[in-house]
Amino acid sequence: MTGQHRIVVLGAGYAGLAAAQQAVQAKGARVTVIDLHTEFVDRVRLHQVAAGQDVPRWELRKTLEAKGIEFVAGRAERIDTAARRVELASGGVVEYDSLIYALGSRADLGMVPGATEFAHTVATSEDVRRIPAPLTGRVAVVGGGPTGIETATELAESRPDLEVLLVSADEPGSWLIPKAAAHIRAVLDRLGVRVHVAKVAAVTAAGLELVDGEHIAAETVLWTTGFTVPEVAARSGLPVDARDRVLVDERLQVRGIPDVYAVGDAAVMLGHNGREARMSCQAAQPAGKYIGAAVAARVHGKTPAPYRVRFVLTCISLGRRDGVVQFMHADDSNGRTVLTGRKAAWIKEQIVRAVGRAAKL
Numbered sequence: 001m002t003g004q005h006r007i008v009v010l011g012a013g014y015a016g017l018a019a020a021q022q023a024v025q026a027k028g029a030r031v032t033v034i035d036l037h038t039e040f041v042d043r044v045r046l047h048q049v050a051a052g053q054d055v056p057r058w059e060l061r062k063t064l065e066a067k068g069i070e071f072v073a074g075r076a077e078r079i080d081t082a083a084r085r086v087e088l089a090s091g092g093v094v095e096y097d098s099l100i101y102a103l104g105s106r107a108d109l110g111m112v113p114g115a116t117e118f119a120h121t122v123a124t125s126e127d128v129r130r131i132p133a134p135l136t137g138r139v140a141v142v143g144g145g146p147t148g149i150e151t152a153t154e155l156a157e158s159r160p161d162l163e164v165l166l167v168s169a170d171e172p173g174s175w176l177i178p179k180a181a182a183h184i185r186a187v188l189d190r191l192g193v194r195v196h197v198a199k200v201a202a203v204t205a206a207g208l209e210l211v212d213g214e215h216i217a218a219e220t221v222l223w224t225t226g227f228t229v230p231e232v233a234a235r236s237g238l239p240v241d242a243r244d245r246v247l248v249d250e251r252l253q254v255r256g257i258p259d260v261y262a263v264g265d266a267a268v269m270l271g272h273n274g275r276e277a278r279m280s281c282q283a284a285q286p287a288g289k290y291i292g293a294a295v296a297a298r299v300h301g302k303t304p305a306p307y308r309v310r311f312v313l314t315c316i317s318l319g320r321r322d323g324v325v326q327f328m329h330a331d332d333s334n335g336r337t338v339l340t341g342r343k344a345a346w347i348k349e350q351i352v353r354a355v356g357r358a359a360k361l
């Protein structure tokens with residue numbers, strides 16, 4: 001024990017890195033980040049990686065240490081909140097005075113039979129590495145949400161030799177305003193992506209079984225619908241919701257557990273009008289910044305102001321040359337303005353670059 005306040009950040013994603021960057025500014029604090037990866041790969045670009053593109057990556061240890069932040073490579077298994085320590089799969093332990101839990105999310109492959117065995121995902125960098133390379137024949141992308149739309153369009157544009165299918169329970173993009181959804185459909189058609197509005201009942205070695213009994217043959221199934229979170233919080237007795245996301249108060253403190261905070265996809269963060277914030281980098285990175293500064297303030301005996309997630313845009317890339325940018329109200333309900341085409345692709349790319357730069361500190 002050095003007499004310094006030990007702030008430990010679990011997870012070097014958008015939320016964790018933003019938190020560490022702020023926390024390290026507290027005088028008298030020592031900040032340690034723990035992650036199972038040694039390299040940062042922009043998660044919001046993983047559909048591009050799946051389509052065979054190179055994306056920026058960088059060494060966590062080198063970048064963090066240059067900022068005076070300690071880095072521990074390891075998988076967190078459990079948090080002992082009584083002893084104030086994190087137990088790693090390696091058997092090591094890391095002690096803390098304040099803990100920021102930012103372990104993010106991963107694909108939920110438990111939604112239909114066969115998905116765990118036969119489907120691939122683009123949810124994490126190791127998931128993408130497991131996708132058969134090179135992809136051949138027909139690829140069925142399941143999920144008409146942002147990740148499914150981005151993955152299907154990126155694949156179709158980068159790999160015109162593939163037959164890309166998008167299988168979705170609803171019209172892709174139907175949660176956006178009609179102009180945005182219509183543009184998404186037009187680009188899917190232009191890129192030759194065949195849209196199948198149907199519910200998937202099971203994934204098999206040969207493709208998909210639909211609820212109506214139809215079979216869709218596919219060489220590869222990419223499952224993009226449904227995200228879940230690491231079980232570390234639940235396993236450690238932190239309060240969690242039915243999806244294992246950590247329950248926090250309006251200052252992102254874990255309910256009933258002093259000096260432990262949770263942020264990003266792994267937490268139930270509230271937005272304006274009390275709405276639960278959707279899992280997104282848009283919510284995770286600013287909230288990480290808030291909690292890092294809040295913990296730093298607490299080290300000096302100050303109580304931070306409450307926090308509310310605020311949304312501004314929904315940006316969806318449709319390959320490298322097209323996109324949709326829809327303005328949102330602060331509570332994440334649809335605004336009335338939407339940009340499409342090259343301008344939208346450019347805006348999305350600038351935002352992704354800015355997010356990547358901010359993550360790199």
Ligand SMILES: Cc1cc2nc3c(=O)[nH]c(=O)nc-3n(C[C@H](O)[C@H](O)[C@H](O)COP(=O)(O)OP(=O)(O)OC[C@H]3O[C@@H](n4cnc5c(N)ncnc54)[C@H](O)[C@@H]3O)c2cc1C
Nearest residue numbers: 011013014015035036075076103104264265280281282284
């Ligand atoms: C293909 C794709 C495109 C996306 N596009 C967008 C977009 O355009 N806009 C947007 O807002 N959002 C987008 N998202 C969602 C966004 O990536 C997530 O919401 C965001 O990454 C959440 O940030 P986070 O810091 O909470 O978690 P993450 O970024 O997931 O970081 C969590 C970190 O914890 C580490 N970790 C996990 N478990 C352990 C463990 N047990 N021990 C140690 N370390 C662990 C992981 O290695 C990871 O580094 C996209 C997601 C995907 C998959």
